[in-house]
Amino acid sequence: MSIQGVSDPELVERARRGDDAAFGMLVDRHRTAVFRAVLAALGTREGADEVAQEAFMAAYRHLPDFREHASFKTWLLSIAWRKALSHRRSVRTFVSRFVQPPEETEWQIPGGGRSQEQAVLDTELKDTIRRQIARLTPKLRDALLLSASGDYNYDEIAGMLAIPVGTLKWRVSEARRQLKQRLADSGLGIRDSGFGRG
């Protein structure tokens, strides 16, 4: 029987009974969400694969403890988030931040139909925003990155961070406010670049 159209609770029930294919289907469904949550917490791909694997393994081991009052995705994301925070706090990660510069992710310059000067300005603005996001406090940065990723709704993020939805919204708003203030202080406003214009 195919498991393509089976719901998460049904797959969880099958996995509890020892059906590894069912758990593999759950991995396929949620691996992107888990991986991006881990990436948002760590800020680098280094170690993200391992932490994502650990999160899935922990979820598999604790499947008997899973209760249906929350969705499997929210439960899985909360596990992944705790694993990622634990990794972030570890000494190894702390040291690697100083020894090795953060990995450059795929920051492509949107060049379609724009002049080279505009593309350079866009890149400069992006780099500035990226640096300012990295300088936010972890609470504000986590909330902003998770909400902007587009992979989770507010309820899922609030469940991950174990905070009320209202607190989450305030953190996102506060992160944006601080970013705008710092960008204005740095003199790199949106008028200087062609970002966002066709």
Next chain:
Amino acid sequence: MDEQLDTAIDAVAREMTAAQPPLALRAEILARIERERIGRSAGLLLPRWAWAGGVAVLVVSVGITAWLVRTVPAPGAGQMASTDTPAATNASPTTSLPSTPAATGASPVLDATTASAQPVTLPTARPRASRPAVVPAQRVGLPDDAGPSPLAGPDAIDIAPLGPAAIAIPALGVSALGTIEPLTVSTIGPGSPEPQRRDRE
């Protein structure tokens, strides 16, 4: 302008988490699950708490065993205590001296010939003067008429003295000191020579 800045922030934040997970994630996870299952069936890959619990039980067992070994009297220890003199019982905890005048504190002079002429009984357990004597049957909760405890051992063994034969040491005599003559010191007056001091110059 504010909306454009929000758009830029959203775009950058999205790009910071836009990476794709490795394609082999599912296969690696399923392989790990299989390895865990095989290891668990073989009993080699128990959870950490199981190993920790086993170690804790082992440590407690060793501790209890060590305590029991120290508490249960060694074979013959009770009989040895009954044959020793009170002075010898309160003496050094490692060696019981024979009951001679030297051991009872009559004279501080050690007579080597006397000390080595008699057999020495070596104790095998520490004497416990402050603790009341406990019959082994009471220790294990058996009635007094239950017969001898299986832990009761043979009687005390007399061990012949080891080492070379005794050496006869002649008595050493020390003559008494005579009286000390008092010293006469002449008084220092104004006319007597006095060493010059530099600090007075």
